[in-house]
Amino acid sequence: MSLQNISDQLLHELGRKIVHGELQPGQSLPKVEDYSEMKGVSRTVVREVLKSLSARRLIESTTKIGTMVCPRSNWQWWDPDVLTWASEMDDKGEFLTRLTEVRLAIEPAAMELAAKNVTEEDIQNIQNCYEQLKASVDNEEKWVKADYNFHHSLIQASHNELLISLIQTLRLALERSRHTTFHAIQQHPAEPFQGPDDEILERHKAVMLAVCERNGALARQKMYELLTRVSQLIMSKDRP
Template identity: 35%
Template sequence: MGNPLKRAQSPRNLCAQVVHELGNRILAGDFEPGQPLPQETTLCDQLGVSRTVVREAIKSLSAKGLVQSRAKLGTLVQPARGWNYLDPEVLQWQLQADTSGRQLFHLTEFRRTIEPAAAALAAERASDEELQDIADACDDMRRNADDVDAFLVADLRFHTLILHATGNPFFAPVANAISVALESSLRVTNRQPADNRTSVPVHQKVMKAIVARKPNAAQAAMRALLNDAASRIDRASKKT
């Protein structure tokens, strides 16, 4: 049976697949921090790709903070504290490797720190168009409460729109992390339409406070929403 990477046609696709393969293995602990990756020629043989593809993949992993190439030492896996946790791929690999649920807890904790402040800023700074987009996303959640996948899409849009409506560009990369965290969270807590229906009023409260330009109320409503999400995750984890 041939290597699946060999079936890809373009070098760009091949590089993305190698990045995905190695990133997953690093986050899964196949390569420990301080340990070198296999030599370039070995990776070429194992993955069935050219040296050019391997080198480009290593550059991508280095940009994510996962590895660093050093003369005479090879390409070393870096300590976890240097990884770019706001990179969507790194987050996804980490969530896939996490069997304890600890990573989802950390991401939810991060959201509880960031999103209430974002809601308050959005209430102060959002344009009329941004307010309408947030309201529309919330309404899409209501209308699609019985469709788990469509609800997820609307919920993701609702939260990322609020982050962008802060007017602060530093919230943009955070929106990527929020999207990955929220998608993972909802797949744990909102597996049934009934779960979606009960969460709609909580989101509506956030939306109404932002649209009314009430920063304190928006912050409190978002904090309550995330506290509810954390409780749902805790309950769901105890059932598994």
Template identity: 40%
Template sequence: MTKNVHGQALDYLGVAIVSGRYPPGTAMPPEPLLGEELGVSRTVVREAVKSLVAKGLVSTGPKVGTRVLPPQQWNWFDPDVIVWQSQAGLTREFLRDLQELRRVVEPAAVRIAAQRATLEDIAGVEDAYAGMKRAVEHGGDYVSHDLHFHQRLIRACHNRMLVQMSNALSALLRTSFEISTTRKDGPRNSLPLHREVLDAVIAREPERAERAVLVLIDGAREDIDAVLASRRPLPRLDSPARRLRAA
């Protein structure tokens, strides 16, 4: 959907900050100048700046104006921040942080899911897996089904804090999945690995489930390293998910 004026102004300023056009510690131009640059009213600029404050990108105050904060203070669980980073260019540091975060959170959640998943939870993961399989065999949107697979697995742990983290991790996970699908036969090769995770959860075998998802995560890291080494363009998350061609 096309974003409204506020959304467009927010995206413009967000990308400008993440890309380094307004470096950390510097002051952004005053509202009237930003309004002229974007072709919007001061009210729109003011609302966009408020959103940037909420996302941890800037701070405001009397006599100091609007100052860009260091990346360590940005809300990296905010989907907008992740999209802006993909537009500005995914860095090795960002991708490293993503993989390390996945390796900490997801195996623990899947281990718990193998103990707590309900029949409804398992049916949801099965449905996501079936969508991945259809995309591999007949073409289609593999990435969205892959994302649903991992989201539903984490939700199946029934830990409210981990579930909330799952919602925040969605954009981060999509980054990894988009990169993996750019590798030849990447989705086809990962399909049995996903099946092993699901079978371990169904069998109520926590240690097996944890080991299986670690294999998936480490495989994703290898995919990312290979794509980075090849210097191929990295995906942008403001575009529709990449669709597989029919086999």
């Protein structure tokens, strides 16, 4: 195994332990030489891993105290690795709820902007992505990918590079969230929809039509309704 692979493996191992709560804020990490011996790797590898975790603000090293886990409020949550580690927790309901709260703060406004800026080329792309979504509702893996692509096509129509980049940063976490909601909606379809497939498609179609018809207020409302439903599904995932 290459030095880089060893470093990456140790980085993900330590990162997960911190984000998953196995290493608590304020807890001290072993010294470099001790950790090197424990893991059978060079001190250079350990220092590189600690440097990477420090860059993500998960840990902090001082001369007097040593290396300690930082408070959660200090963490660089927008880092893709931190988001991925958080979305991999066995009990990730709280994280997915927080993620949906972020989406509720961003995506309805993004839909209003998309309705304002959408082009004919965007409309064609959005409609194509919706057709792919329709064809995927009976296959979890295909649906997760198609749903991301559909939402991404809507965000792209905003023509705001910051919004587009933010959603791309969240991709892996959003995919894990979609796995959760896919299962939950099978158990808890909402009235007046005939079933989970109908609900999925009708809610997404409502957003698509509002954006493509350039109705900003309606686009904002329909995306808010969709994400509110996502939040309900995440909270219902443990109900029988």
